[in-house]
Amino acid sequence: MIVTYNWLKEFVDFDYSPEDLCHRLTMAGLEVDALEEIGGGLDSVVVAKLESVEKHPDADKLTVCQVNNGTETVQVVCGAPNHKTGDIVAFAQVGSVLPGDFKIKKSKIRGQVSMGMLCSGKELALSEESAGIMILPQDLKLGQPVFDALELKDFMIEIGLTPNRPDCLSVVGVAREVAAMCDQKLKLPKPEIAESAEKIDDQTSVTIEDAEYCPRYAARMIKGVKIGPSPDWMVRRLEAVGMRSINNVVDVTNYIMMELGHPMHAFDFRFLEEGRIVVKRAQQGEKFTTLDDQEHEMIAEDLMICDGKKPVAMAGVMGGLNSEVQDDTENILLEAAYFKPTAIRRTSKRHGLHTESSHRFERGADIDMIPVALDRAASLIAELGQGEVLAGVIDNYPQPLQTPVLDLNLSKVQALLDIPVDLQTVQVLLESIGLQVEDGSAADQLKVTVPSFRPDIEREVDLIEEVARLYGYDDIPVTMPVGTVDAVVPPKRQQVQNMLRNTIVSCGFSEAMNYSFYGTDAIQKLGVAEDDPRRQQVKILNPLSEDQAVMRTSLVPSLLETVSRNLAYRSTDLRLFELRPVFLPQEGQTCNERLTLTAVACGRRQPEGWAQGADQVDFYDLKGVVEELLGAINVSDVTFSVDTPEPYLHPGKSCHLLQKKKQLGSIGEVHPQVLAAFDIDQPVFLLELDVEAMLEVSGEYSKFKPLSRFPDVIRDSALLLDESVSAAEVMDIINRTKVKYIENAVLFDLYTGKGIPEGKKSLAVRVRYRDLEKTLTDDEVVKGHNKLIKSICHQLGAEIR
Template sequence: MLYSINWLKEYVDIEISPEELSERLTMAGLEVEECRKAEPSVKGVVTAEILKIEKHPNADRLTLCKVRSTGGEYSIVCGARNMKEGDKVALALPGARLPSGIAINKAKIRGIISEGMMCSEEELGLAQKSKGIMILPPDTPVGLDVAELLGLDDYVIDVAITPNRGDCLSIIGLAREIGAVTGSPFREISISVKEEAKDVGDYITVDLREPALCRRYTARVVEGIKVSDSPVWLKRRLELCGIRPINNVVDATNYVMLEMGQPLHAFDLEKLKGRTLVIRRAEKGETIKTIDGKERTLDEEMLLIADSEGPQAVAGVMGGEHSEVTEKTTTIVLESAWFEPSSVRKTSKKLSLSTDSSYRFERGVDIEAVGKALDRVAALVAELTGGKVAKGSIDIYPEKFTPCTISLKPERVERSLGIEVKKEEITEILKALSMRVEEKEGCLEVTPPSFRQDIKCEADLIEEVARLKGYDAIPLAMPVSTIKTRRPSPSFATRRKIASILTGQGFTEVINYSFISRQCFELCGDKDRPGVFIMNPLTEEQVVM
């Protein structure tokens, strides 16, 4: 997964270089495959306000703009037509450098001096193409450094997350690890939802029929939304993490997924028949047209989200085209849920459909953070779209999460690692990993957090201590063992002698697989001794053992 260093810094202080951070994460078991600067440097570009726009006296297709920044007022000749007086823009002053390597200087354009350039998203390296100059939000202060405002001077690290560490498939997850590795405190996210519309029950009902496959399902409603493009900062963050921006609603769900690791989905409420969501198994042969435009046939082992008439989403994998959010959407239902990892994995494989959502659900998401992620995305959608959040949320959670407590003997840590690790240091390391630690009768009673589903036994805790202590702190030692000789058995000696005689007569000795094809087994198999048929053979030639 791709991570923005600037985004990570919102949750943990990073005082070391990106290169050193990459090295320390790799030594802690999170392999950083690449560390790169996000964009070529942008210097000398500041925010400014357009005070006046006039026609260029010597060119019909050019305009002459009077622009204000903290350094004063500037005359800018511009060929774009998408701006108006009062707009906030990115102004490249003389001496500025753009990602393309262009250096900005005063220039005479058709007889008029231009004291800089108002930049487009393309010129700032934010888009491949743009139709005009970039218009910043109206509340943007003038005089700000655009590179800092838009996070242009950023680094991106690509971390190979192992299947057991699904908790790290998010900005917050990796920030926790960075805090544990570097000793910097992790800052929790603060979420506040302003509920202004009617009660959520007046909009939608939810029927959970498969609690074994969906252990928690939550939903919120936001009405009065206006679907449009996302702001530049949001698009920028999504693109840095490898996600293509679509619109402000879909981008908000993807943003929170990247931030918190919880996949989310938005339904157009007006398109849900009966204004209900039913979490059930699919019927054999049932079909759904997913948002990628493809018709998919389901079976009874697949979990889906349906309305009163039919499927609306393949649970944990992809939404349906029928209830997709479009520019005409005004009211949405936001979904946040916990789906059984094995069920999502099987469905994804059967449909040959792997998505960012299924990738996370397959590895297990934090069931305790499902509601928190829903609140976060509801607040963000309301902010981006001007919508109003309904009062309350639907939260069906039949079987609450019960944390497990694992006993850890400090002496066993030393014996396993071969180095001295004091009890106090073990406690400090485990607490840095958000675990609750209590000492009881010489043992440490450790309770892992809900997002660490990979911690199940004492050996897992010892591995965590080794990771943060540093594998390089464990001394290299060759294994010591006693090699004993023994005389071969009579039968072994006889076999060796027979093999020697036969090879001397021109025969060739071969060692075959224990697996054979079904045809070979039927030809030479013993009816009284049936073979063992392999459920997942590598080839048709290795079906029977």
């Protein structure tokens, strides 16, 4: 909201400087975003007289003027067409800096010296458009600054209002706040109308068919209006608050809206068929063209202002092109109404029309301001347009709105604000902003009647907020909050979740965050069986679109969609994961929410560079990530099974993760058919972990184990085994065999070929032995290692190469 300093002073007497006023408004809850002086820094633009005006000798459209600025006469070259000898003009002297940082310098134009510039209203930021230079009244003193001579100096104050303060969307509303600050009375305009003998009831009528959306509609009629430009004072005042002048009638409605906060509309009466107004809902699919020449398709929820046959305005938003005031308009029907805020907001949003009118109506206009605004506007139109106001006013108010009455307890005020106020102080503060206050039923209680211009005050706590604001936030004592900090160990589920996230991020993966719902066909792209539980999806009652119709039962489709989208943008080296719940159907419940970790990887193993290899990620990269994750939460004894792979994984390049018979997840390369369904044209590797299952088998955190001060002993052994024997079986025996001093064991070689019998393979293992308290002897190591090799040979039929 923009107001001006001088405009405020018309409604309340105050002595605050502009800067002090802005500070006080901000501390009262009306935050001032900007303070700008109108005419500031333009004292060098002075009143001057054109002593002579002659044609430029070398240019047809230029004139050479002798300009008297009160102290001397200088020559100025001018290109405007609207000046003559003897005119009083606004003269910008050399050195002046005009709005837009335009500096006036001595110059030569087509061979003629120019010592300044004759200014238009636009160049002085007094108007948006200008046909020529400003011609000033003849009685002005030469040499006087133009803004002082015309009494144009003012301050523009821009206030950033919150949506709950529609009462301050007007100059009067802000003035009411200023009056409360300085303990002065608010001076509301009292329009006086000289009515003609002809009655408005004989010319027109108003019918309200929808009293829910339009509780009140009032109208006046002015005849014999002459449409023309508005006077300078109104044009300048409108432009100071950011509005463009159109004509004297439309300008009056805009002026009243900015002054009193109530939007109005003027109809050309000759275009109202049957000469009457009907307020009703639109017909479904009805076409309507607004004043901006845009056609809109209405729905049955839109409220329209109609004449006897057609709509003529979109209620509370914008008038219609078919009834606008034109240059030859003579008879005006002037409306002022109140519309239901939610109805106007829905219509405004639906049609993409946010206007000054809708901005006020959708926040809640003042229903009691209607007669004041209507009379004020009618008197101004009659004055500026030389028209006659018909006798009487149509004020259709079928269902008067109830005025809320609230109880305010002093004890509640003191408890919330902690300020030493009594009932009398509270009453004075609330009455200063127009609230009616009476004694309540209890000794420490007040009964407050909330006026219609404050729709934001609905509860007792809203009144207490007003007391705090008016008392002064600066005067409320500052106290530091008191609290205790408790050291609480997070639950195991949260600890595991954080550990998994941190671990996979440390492995180079980035977290993706997708919606928890997708389309019904998303799971079908994975090729899961018809009887798979993941096919039984929980439907959303009011989905935003078909692509977000069901809760997801797997994170895989969302991640593959993310991969596809990144590949389309030529981001081919991806490491992505998502740690989120999936929603599986469960008998007797809406769904079973299970936390799942899913990750994908594709592209190069190392970042592109001159010293890096070009190897691509493969199955074993994700297997290593899985081992890191399992180790982070102490899940042990996990085996990798290639039986019955997931349908969306390559059958020869995937496996399940098992601990005993409990399935923890799966890992592998995504099936080519699934990749094609997601428009992915390169291999993608995927791991999927059931975090809920991992929680059940995760162990306690590892305990600290000191490093040994003694050397290790390494023994390597190459074992000849059947090809059907897996390395995991060998490592399992090593881990289960009770041999002292084993620190760790690794598989470091696999060989088949020359020297190895058919159907056999050679596996080489390296076992490290160490003791924490002594240096091991060769006999101790040999004894333990022989026992280990003997156990492997006995259980797996192995031979030592």
